[in-house]
Amino acid sequence: MLKVQNLYKTFEQKKKEKIEAVRDVSFNVNPGEVYGLLGPNGAGKTTILRMISTLLKPTRGEIFVKEFNTKDSSLDVKRNLGFLSGSTALYDRLTAEEMVKYFGNLFGLEKQILNQRIEEIFSLLKMNEFRNIRCGKLSTGMKQKVSIARTLINDPPLLVLDEPTAGLDVLSAKNIIDFIKRSRDKGKAIIFSTHIMSEAEYLCDRVGILHKGKIYYEGTLSEIKQKSKVEHLQDIFFLLEEQESEKTPA
Amino acid sequence: MKKLQLRNILLILHKEIIDMLRDKRTIIGMIVVPIVVMPLLSLGMMGLMMAEMKKLEEKPIILGICDNSKTNLIKSSFEEPDQNGNQMKVKFVETEDEEVLRQKVIAKEVMIGIIIPEHLEDNLKANTSTQIILVYDKSRPQTDAIMPKVLNIIRNLGNSIRDERLKNLGLSEEFIHPLKLEYEDLATPKKMGAFIIGMILPYMLLILSVAGASNPAMDLTAGEKERGTLETILVSPASIEEITFGKFFTIQFASIISTLLILLSYFVFLKIGLFASMADIYLKINIPLTSLILILLLFFPASGMFSAILLTLSIFAKSLKEAQSYMAPIMVLTIFPAMVSLLPGIEPSFLLAIIPVVNVSLSIKMIITEDFNLMLYTVTFLSSTIYAILCLLLTINIFKRESVLFRI
Numbered sequence: 072m073l074k075v076q077n078l079y080k081t082f083e084q085k086k087k088e089k090i091e092a093v094r095d096v097s098f099n100v101n102p103g104e105v106y107g108l109l110g111p112n113g114a115g116k117t118t119i120l121r122m123i124s125t126l127l128k129p130t131r132g133e134i135f136v137k138e139f140n141t142k143d144s145s146l147d148v149k150r151n152l153g154f155l156s157g158s159t160a161l162y163d164r165l166t167a168e169e170m171v172k173y174f175g176n177l178f179g180l181e182k183q184i185l186n187q188r189i190e191e192i193f194s195l196l197k198m199n200e201f202r203n204i205r206c207g208k209l210s211t212g213m214k215q216k217v218s219i220a221r222t223l224i225n226d227p228p229l230l231v232l233d234e235p236t237a238g239l240d241v242l243s244a245k246n247i248i249d250f251i252k253r254s255r256d257k258g259k260a261i262i263f264s265t266h267i268m269s270e271a272e273y274l275c276d277r278v279g280i281l282h283k284g285k286i287y288y289e290g291t292l293s294e295i296k297q298k299s300k301v302e303h304l305q306d307i308f309f310l311l312e313e314q315e316s317e318k319t320p321a
Numbered sequence: 322m323k324k325l326q327l328r329n330i331l332l333i334l335h336k337e338i339i340d341m342l343r344d345k346r347t348i349i350g351m352i353v354v355p356i357v358v359m360p361l362l363s364l365g366m367m368g369l370m371m372a373e374m375k376k377l378e379e380k381p382i383i384l385g386i387c388d389n390s391k392t393n394l395i396k397s398s399f400e401e402p403d404q405n406g407n408q409m410k411v412k413f414v415e416t417e418d419e420e421v422l423r424q425k426v427i428a429k430e431v432m433i434g435i436i437i438p439e440h441l442e443d444n445l446k447a448n449t450s451t452q453i454i455l456v457y458d459k460s461r462p463q464t465d466a467i468m469p470k471v472l473n474i475i476r477n478l479g480n481s482i483r484d485e486r487l488k489n490l491g492l493s494e495e496f497i498h499p500l501k502l503e504y505e506d507l508a509t510p511k512k513m514g515a516f517i518i519g520m521i522l523p524y525m526l527l528i529l530s531v532a533g534a535s536n537p538a539m540d541l542t543a544g545e546k547e548r549g550t551l552e553t554i555l556v557s558p559a560s561i562e563e564i565t566f567g568k569f570f571t572i573q574f575a576s577i578i579s580t581l582l583i584l585l586s587y588f589v590f591l592k593i594g595l596f597a598s599m600a601d602i603y604l605k606i607n608i609p610l611t612s613l614i615l616i617l618l619l620f621f622p623a624s625g626m627f628s629a630i631l632l633t634l635s636i637f638a639k640s641l642k643e644a645q646s647y648m649a650p651i652m653v654l655t656i657f658p659a660m661v662s663l664l665p666g667i668e669p670s671f672l673l674a675i676i677p678v679v680n681v682s683l684s685i686k687m688i689i690t691e692d693f694n695l696m697l698y699t700v701t702f703l704s705s706t707i708y709a710i711l712c713l714l715l716t717i718n719i720f721k722r723e724s725v726l727f728r729i
Contacts, residue, residue, distance in 0.1 A: 083724075124556050127723050146558050154556040160549030164343040165336070176332050177557045205343075221553070 072229050072260035073100040073123065078132035080118050080284075092118045094284040096132070100260045102228065105251060107271040108264040110281035111308055116264035117156070119281075120233045123262065124154040136229055150178065153222035156233030161217055163207030167198060170206055171220045178225040185224075192220045196246075212243040219250050230254055232263035236270060248274065268304045282311040325566070329559045333567025334574075341537055341571060350536045351575055355529070355583035360590045374466075381410035382467055385431035385456070387422045388415070390441035395453070398478040409470060426456050432467050433457045435475075448486055515690050520663050523685035526580060526616075527659035527678060528652075530624045531631070533579030534572050535648045538631035541568045543644035546636075551726070565632070565717045572628040577620070612688045615698065622705035623681045627655070629712030633719050636726075662686045674700040677708050 080093040093115045100106040108116045121127040123134055125145040133140060139147040161170055168189065175185040193199050196216045201209060206217060222230065232251070236244040251274055254261055265271055271278055272292055280288040280295065288295045292304065299307050341347045386396055402408045414431050416422050422434040434456035444451040453475060457464050484494055508516070545551040554564055630651065638644035658678035661667055662685070669683040669692075680701040687693055719725055 121727075126552065126555055127727070146560060149556060149558045152556075156552070157549075159553040159556065161553070162336075162340055162550055163548070164340045169339075173332070173336050174557055177329060177559050179328075179558070 072102050072137065073106075073262060074133075074135040075099070075119070075123070076133045076135075078119065078122065078134065079130045080115075080122060080127065081130045092284050093122070093129075096279075096281075096284075096286050098279050098286065098289060100229070100262050102260050103255060103258045104276045105255050105261045105263065105274050107275035107278040108262065108281055109266065109268070109271050109278050109304070110264070111266055113283075114281040115284040116281055117233050118284075120154075120156070120231050120262065120264055124152060124231050125149055150225065151227055152229040152231050153225070153227040154231045154233075155218055155222045155235050157235075157237045159218065161206040161214055161221075164205055166203050166205050167209065167213070167217045167220070168193075168202040170217055171224055174221050175224040180225065188224055188226070189220075192223055196220060196250075211239060212246060215239060215243045215246050219246065223254075228259055230259055230261045230263075232261065234264055234266070236265070236267065272304060280307055280311075282308065287311055325560070325562055329563040330566045330570070333554075333559060333564060334570050337537075337541060337567060337571035338574065341540070341575065344540065347536055347540065347575070351533060351579045352582060355533075355579050356586035359583055360586050363587075364590065377463065377466055379410075381412045382433075382470070383412050383414060383431045384471070385414045385416060385422045385425050385434035386437070387417065387419050387434070388437045389417075389439040390437050392437070392442050394441065395435060395437055395475065395478070398474055403474075403477075409474070423456055426458055429458075429461070432461070432463055433471055435471075445482065519686040519689035522689060523662040523682040524659045525584075526620060526685065527623065527655055527682060529580040529583055530576045530620070531627050531652055531655045534576035534624065534628050534631050535651075537572045537575040538628065538635045539638075539641055539644040539648070541571060542632060542635040543638040543641050546638075546726075547640050555726070561721050562717055565713075565720050569625075569628055569632055569713060569716065572632055573624050576624045576628055580620075580624070612693075615688050615693075616685050619681055619684055619698075619702055619705065622702065622709040623678070625709035626677065626705065626712050627651075629709060629716045633712070633716045636716070636720055658682065669694065669697045671697065671700060675704045677705070681705060 076097050078093055078096040079091070082090045082092055084090060096115075096119060098106065108119060110116050118127060122129050122141065123136070125141050125148050129141070133142065134148075135141075136148045136151050139151065141148050162173075165173065171189055171192070172185065175188065180188065193202055196219060198213075198216050198220060201213050204213075206214060209217065230251075232247075235247045235251075239247070248270070251261055251263065255276075263274075275292065277289070277291055278295065279286045280299075288299055288307065290298070295307070296302070296304065299310060301307050301310060341351075384399070388396065396413060399409060399411045399413075414425060416425065419436050422431075422436065425431045426434045436454035436456065438451060438453075441451050455468075455471065457468065483497075487494060487496060542551070545554075555561075559567075631648070634647040634651065635644045638647060655678060658676070659682050661673075661679050662682040667673075667683070669687050673683055674680045674697050684698055684701040687697065
């Protein structure tokens with residue numbers, strides 16, 4: 072479903088200073104699988120997910136969603152994925168229903184199909200009681216549900232979730248976790264980034280450990296623990312940090 | 322450029338207009354301020370000015386007089402009614418010392434001081450001139466209003482003495498006026514109205530167009546960046562071009578509507594007679610429908626250019642606050658070229674017809690004052706359209722840059 076091959080991303084800062092945010096990253100995500108990109112802040116998780124969702128262009132390397140390449144088929148790629156992140160907010164002055172309908176229309180869904188999808192999703196996520204309330208007046212949990220509905224409206228085979236539970240309370244985070252589990256059960260491919268290890272251990276079938284733009288370990292959680300010889304997943308980052316400082320001359 | 326889907330552009334335009342009309346700030350800026358606040362402010366200012374002028378008329382003029390001749394000639398001339406039978410309300414403060422009179426003018430105790438020399442009577446008898454000194458403070462706002470009245474009375478006194486002298490010599494007034502001037506103004510009230518409207522309307526249209534576009538431009542770009550909704554629309558299947566066009570047309574819509582609303586509200590205020598003194602002039606002009614269509618046609622690319630420029634600057638800004646700081650220079654850059662319609666002596670030409678803003682300002686003036694030149698109008702329309710398209714292409718280019726979109 073998702074194939075990432077030798078991906079690089081370099082940002083040019085002021086004074087022509089270059090920052091290599093992503094270095095030679097490759098991985099696949101299959102249908103019915105949750106792939107976790109784990110890493111501390113600044114590891115390059117958001118940059119990779121933004122490249123998958125075509126918001127950023129790779130400096131080198133290729134990304135395929137189904138058979139579509141992000142370089143030359145960005146609109147087809149966008150039609151096949153649902154992107155959700157902390158920075159994909161809602162229009163405060165649209166109601167929950169208007170918000171979801173707007174995106175459904177942009178996906179070109181026919182009126183009848185769109186209305187049917189809205190009814191299904193609103194019932195599934197228990198959103199009917201606030202469907203006519205403007206998003207600006209909704210609670211954080213309700214907003215999160217509207218965002219999920221917006222992501223699901225085109226029934227995409229791939230879900231790209233960038234730290235979807237960041238800043239949420241326990242109940243709102245549960246909405247997201249249930250949504251991921253339900254989507255996996257429906258055969259969707261899911262890539263999600265997090266720095267909360269317990270979430271990854273609970274949800275992910277496979278993970279990629281990202282540190283300073285590079286994937287150092289990849290596999291199931293038990294495989295990674297075995298390879299890295301650490302008891303707890305978060306210890307890997309301390310290990311990688313130590314290895315990094317040993318390489319750097321004092 | 323990928324193939325544009327009109328459906329997506331219309332969807333974005335429709336959503337943005339709904340979103341905009343639900344925003345209290347935009348409603349206040351786009352509707353309440355233009356149709357209520359601005360005319361009322363103008364009305365208030367005009368009312369205040371008229372009240373002040375009336376107060377000045379009713380208030381007696383305080384004149385200081387130092388009559389060294391003791392003839393009372395000048396003073397009595399102020400007490401006589403004029404040719405129309407109107408009596409000027411004057412209060413005299415008399416002094417015998419010229420320096421004291423000057424001090425009274427400086428101390429604002431009197432509005433204008435009149436110094437009459439000792440030998441006035443002798444000079445009158447000898448048929449020679451006498452120098453009357455008027456002491457005033459030019460920095461006082463009332464001076465300009467009162468001075469013509471005082472001069473008029475003294476000149477009339479001088480003229481009657483002159484006529485008396487001529488009569489004594491057996492000569493008529495024509496002896497010293499071999500050439501007489503008569504003024505014949507062929508400007509009809511309609512033409513005068515067109516002349517005044519032709520100066521003001523282009524300037525107002527252009528400035529209001531920028532003002533009307535700036536709030537939505539900032540809200541739809543920098544505001545969306547700040548609120549995080551820009552990323553949401555960017556991951557939808559609408560292309561950057563479609564998103565840009567949708568936002569661009571929304572801004573242009575706001576610009577045109579707010580400009581038309583303010584003009585309409587001024588028209589209504591004039592029609593119901595709230596600006597009575599102005600209505601005398603403005604309502605005598607009748608802009609033909611074809612002229613209105615020509616003006617609106619020209620206004621379209623002009624507002625398009627402004628909308629694209631404001632959209633580009635706003636998308637470049639990290640936040641609403643930064644976007645606001647870009648708006649003031651744009652306003653200044655528009656005000657000066659738009660003011661060309663207010664300047665006398667600047668006539669439309671082919672060179673001016675390709676200078677942005679200046680061309681539109683002069684063309685609208687040309688249409689209203691009925692000096693229409695089709696060639697210049699066409700050049701203005703085409704060049705403005707080209708500028709609008711170029712600005713829009715620049716906007717799309719800027720919108721595509723990652724460094725601009727994610728400059729947070």
